[in-house]
Amino acid sequence: MKDKLKNSLWMIAEKLIAVLGLIFVTSYVAKYVGPTTFGIISLSMLVFQFVQTIAQMGSDVILLKRISQKRYSGIRLMISTFFLVLVLYALLSLVGFLVMQEELSSDALVFIGAAAFACLFSAIDLVNVYNEAMLHARRNVIANLIGLVISLTVRYFISYFTLDPKYLAIPIVLATLIPFVLKTGWFLLAEQQRSIPAIRQFKKYSRYMVASGFSLILSVIAVALYTRVNQVSVSYFLGVKEAGIFSVALTLSTAWVFLPSALLASFYPSFFAERDPEQAIVKAQKLHLLVIGVSAGVIFSIWLLSGWFIRAFYGAAWLDAIAPTVLLSFGAMCAVLSSVMDRFIIKYNGYRYLVKKTFAVLLICLASSLLLVPHFGLTGAAISVVLTEFLSFTLLNYFFSAQPVMRVHLIFINPRKLWLLFNNIKTSDSKESLS
Template sequence: MLSKTQKNFLWMIAEKTIGVVGLFFINALVAKYLGPVVIGQIAIATAIFQIVQVIGVFGSDSIFYKRISINLISGIQLMMPIFMLRSIIFIFFASVCIMFLNVRMDLTGMTLVLSICTAYYFYTIDTYTSFNESLLNSRVNAIANVVGLIFGLLARALMVRYKVPIIYFGLPLIMISAIPYFLKSYVFRKQYKGMVTVKYNVLKKRLFHLSYAGSILVIPSIISSIYPRLNVLIISFLYGNHDVGIYSVSQSIATSWSFILLSLLTSCLPSVFREKNNQKIIRVGAKLHLNIILLSIPVMLVITFLVNFAILYLYGESYKESIAPCILLCFSTLLSTLGMASSKIIIKFSGYRFLLWKTIFILVLSLVLSYFLSIRFGLMGAASAVIITEFFSLTVINYLFMQGFILLVHIEMFKIIYVYFRRVFGMKKLDGS
């Protein structure tokens, strides 16, 4: 009989698998139709609004997740203040970005920008996903997201089939984010009707609390969101939209499997946050890190062997330069998820100030490495910069927290591996004798 955590994990995996497989084939079809330059424009706009999304969330995701895990009713009553705060911040920063992009793009480009902006607004205000995940009820997320995805992918496929003008290709992006949002909202309100209502004085107090607590968390979150996308912005600055389109294909394939690791991480987080004994936290954290690595190895091997065929057959010859960076970026996906696991342990101990200074340093390191390695080695240099940055962030910098607490987690992970191999090879020796 599967536990609730295992069922939740499987639902998350099922949803993301359908999404990734569908997006992989349809995106390849769209990329082939639109070409690297337009794909590059979409990639730049997406990178910008992903950063705006993080600013809009304003660090409230960790606060909300923690509150829901401890007190359900209190967490539900936090949803309205979160919605208001996220909407105000997102609309302000999105407007600034749209004015900036309007100077650089034509009518077609700006239409795509507005569509991407609208799509990311729905992602920003969506607290229902975190709510369902914290209650290990990812079934609702899975069904809603798959419905939205089917409509969005079907619309994209029909647009390519009937050669619809590029200006309309932003509509499926809105469908993929808006449909799941309204479905999850409907299910939530049906189940928890009346519990979201908050008095004005309480609303004001909670908005102030979110603004204060979020201001500590938002800067590390913004910096963390910038440095994975820094390469796209630097490549755009150095080489233009064509190379951005090539690199974005590498990046999308290399990160397409991260949902497996993130689903595992999300499902295991409640057990990390509930634990109070430091030794047990080290043990749970070590097992989480190890499971992430074990899940990664077979996927990375499959991508390494099949990426050449996948890109040339599905995307076409114009994207063949995506192959080599894609293999490197696969490894960075693993390092990034391990870094997220370590960061959640740091958040468990309220190490927000440490994360702030760490992410500022990592952003500067990433900027320097990305710029100089991109100039020297092109797209391969950009991919290498991501790996070096993620490795440094995961190990050297994290080891400074709480006199090496994360180092103890990593040592415990290696101890588990050592004990396992010793047991296996010890048994073989006994069998041989």
């Protein structure tokens, strides 16, 4: 238990470093290159992150389970998957370049290529999953921190010596290349040749990964699409400059969600172990209160400080990001609440229902984006996100027939029961957490 707790703390530290690095790195680059160039960088990353998601085929989930259960078999599967993902990414990235062909000026091509290579190293960094499964998350943190420090240092020198902005492509690639090289190097030193599969085994393991990943790929694609629909809509209807501004708003409004997510991770085992359906509903309601309590303080801080922060760290050219940032922070809270409801449905084996729900969410996001973005601009895109996440958190869950999901939310329109539940957290929940 001590090792698991320590590993969890390292994982939280990794996310904190990544979030803080992302905020300060993006603000630095955005202020240096301006909204239009940054919009090209953001759009490039958007396209190739999508390519990365498809190429990985949900392999992180499959590998985590296999490595946790059968270490050496999992390692052989991981190595075979490495080459499979590499080939898939190379093929799909050609499609990515075709998508970006309208932006293929000499300057833009540098950043598009940098985004492609950065996402490539993220896609094939499967040792990251191995470290999490083997409770070696500390290695991920150290590797990511070294990559972040070197990347920031290179960015600083580019700015200090006022070099051509195209040189910023170098730290974009270094931010993922260095962690990949370090983690892979440590893995090879530790494992050496003991778990390298024979040539004849690659085909078998690759076939297994394709068969296992295919069941996840539709859901993965749907999630990858709906989380990016509004960014694409903003770029199409409003332009690359506005896409850059919206990307900054998304970054700032969602950077904090690791806080409630990390807290929820500590309570999920007790929730899944609960056999009494009535108590399961009560525990789900308590998790909702936990998310809302943490989110309220963060959203208030964003409302209070976002204007100052954007002006100080990004500059006057980015002030249009203030209103979307505040709105999108509500969307981020609804997304976390939606994840709680997804766990509730998973508890009752509603996997197929969640796949259908994901595609319904995609359709709602697409429709609302096409309607709102042309008429209300960046604010419309933010409203589309909030509307989509709110429906994903509420209405779209109520059609699950295995359990009365609506009962989880009914308490929030009953002040008396809500007050009793709030007071009950101080007593029963503290005892449950000790058991």
